[in-house]
Amino acid sequence: MNEFDAVLRVRGLRKEHGQGQGRVRAVDEVHLDVPAGQTLAVTGPSGCGKSTLLHLMGGLERPTRGEVWLAGQRIDGLSERALARLRRRSVGFVFQSFHLVEELSAAENVELPALLAGRSPRAARRRAADLLARVGLAARARHLPWQLSGGQRQRVAIARALANEPLVLLADEPTGNLDTAATRDVLRLFVGLRAAGQTVVIVTHDERVAATADRLVSMRDGMFVDDTRLAGRGTGRLDGQIELEG
């Protein structure tokens, strides 16, 4: 694979927090290529730097050193404004705590990225309706986040992340706050996304989530310690595992 095949490319990435004696290296000399259409799972214990890596790849944090490339464009040196615009059209985020806007309904939450991207209210509304239907929440479009279950909230968050058809979807512990049934619903969505060719990076320490990926990277103390390609992509094996656990 050459560098132009990778939607997301990371070279020598380092992120340090704190100063002096209290300095901590959250991400340490990480190299990574994520080709288009791949679902990559990053696993590791709490505090190993998974979420920081995700934030760096999505331009939410700036690296101390190293390079981040998205769709052939180096983004680690971009201004905040340019990064925001990049996120608007190229990156979708899914968080463990959902981070839905509490005072907006499910549909209004999903419309928001499209409105920020300058789409007309009608187009944003139509897109939101499509996406909510895709995640099985068409009937809950007018519900406020607190009126939804955890799994439903996460599905709304996934729909919102897909609103502008991003190049890459970055998910930070998407099932971390969910029960088994809700986890199963969310995993189905990720399986569907993988099948649709969506590039996804999932940070998780849930093995069931990791098992939906094409590739598994393990992190420890800010470094990659293992990089495994999972067999059986598209075979339905993972779907089977979900069914079994459910």
Place this chain on the structure above:
Amino acid sequence: MGRILLVFRLVLADVRRHPGQAAMLLFAITAATAALSLGASLGGATDALYRQTRAATAGPDVVAFSPGADRNMITVLESLEHAPEVVAHSGPHRQYYTKLTAHGSTGAAVVQAAGTAPGPVDRPLVTSGTWVRAGGAVVERGFATALDVRVGDRVTVAGRSLPVVGIAVTAARSVYPWSLGIGPGGGPSDGGGLVWLAEQDTRALASSNTPVTSFINLRLRDPDAARELTQHGPAMAPAFTDARVSFRTWQEIAEQDSRMLKGSQPILVIGSWLLGFLAIGGVATLAAGRAAKQTRRVGLLKAVGATPGLIATVLFAEYLTLALLADALGLVAARLIEPSVVNPSAGLLTAATGPTGNTIALTTIVALAVAGLTTLGPTLRAVRTETVTALADSAYRPQHRAHLTRLSALLPTPLLLGLRLIARRPGRAVLHACTTATTLTMVTGLMVIYAQPAKGYPGSPMANDLRVAQEHHVILAVTAVLIALAAVNTITLTWTTAQEARPTMAIARTLGATPGQITAGLSTAQLLPTLPGALAGIPLGLLLCLPFSGANTTWPPLWTLLTAALAALPATAALTAVPARLAARHSVARTLTTEAK
């Protein structure tokens, strides 16, 4: 004791953690209590100063004037010395109506012939320099202040240049510019100041046909009966019946002096109401903004065994202590400002009496009410919250406002974000609109007062109407404090909104909103309510001026009022820019991580 110490330590720790908020609370309540104290103490302040001056200068109970200086008139005045009610006198003296020139300006002056040793009644108190001597003039302090004349300067009186040897105050005349007493023909005359010259220095005036009035200062057995005596003289004392004699009682002089503050008192009283309102608005915003953090703090205190009573004491103690401190600061500020407000002409002794017990009680009640009422809700909510919920910090859940959300979808991103921020806390937008309306109400009042044509005194161009000048100073000062408080409120509102909306704005950033759009959105949330507030302030201000207006009142042109109202927009934009920018620069990742915990 240990409990009190604990409360003190917790309060101190919180103040140290939030010094800016404590300073804002202090400023808001200090401004309100200072204005309230000044307004409340103006009522009898001039009267008190006059009484002090009267006591210090052996002021007369009655001054009897008669036009001219011929022997007959002198005899009439001398006959008053023997009236049964009169126990002491000084005079008869003469006073000449002439011109005085100082530092290039000329104005009306009344020159009194004075002996080197004043008589038993009316002994002017020399506050600077010495009493009159041949070849030297003593200028009444109010007049000297208006002319900016000091001891050693030269003044020209009736064409003769003389050095100023002293500055003095007297209770025998009203304060400058009403010092002339009775005019040359026995009628009223305003717009001049008082000068004392030695007897021999006034001889030239006597021989030059300068208008002259004779007068005698009288002390009565019962000073309080002075007015009755002069009004009902025929029945009580035949000596007070001569139609050629005019009388001026000490009560009339005191009343004339208090006219100086006639316009200033309502300005200060109304100003203190408006300042009080802004203080309530500011403190309420502050308290609401801190509610979430307070809830977490309450959770921590409960978790380590603090009772609801102790927690309520801690939460209340901080605001109430700051309110009491602010009250004390306000009273001290009022005490320091009072002399210049109550004695603008400097014609009275300025031994300020300080606030009365009633004033102290009033300002203390207001300060405690502002702090107590605005913190009561958040405190009760925090205390009633279950420990686990409080520790989890169950955030305020804004209401869903579908119409506003739908409307905002049609707008550009900054307006979209701004309108949605308003939709989160519409009450806060209303509060901001009210703050702006309050400020513009006062600004409109200021413009109305400044629109009135300047009044001077014919023949005495330098004798500005001090009463009007005093009103200008007072309303300018109150408006300046009001604008400063409104500015602090606006910054507090923006910062509080930004802090509360931080998670939402961080989400918007992850979805592609730029820092500039977030900054503009936060500013827009303050700007949108500014416009209706500013426009509402104009009619409110005019309405407030209506009871004090008359047929001759000049109203400022509408365009100037609209310009002032519209100026509130860039002012608000400038005030919100910095806190909004700072909030927009906060790390998105850190915000989201913190919120997730």
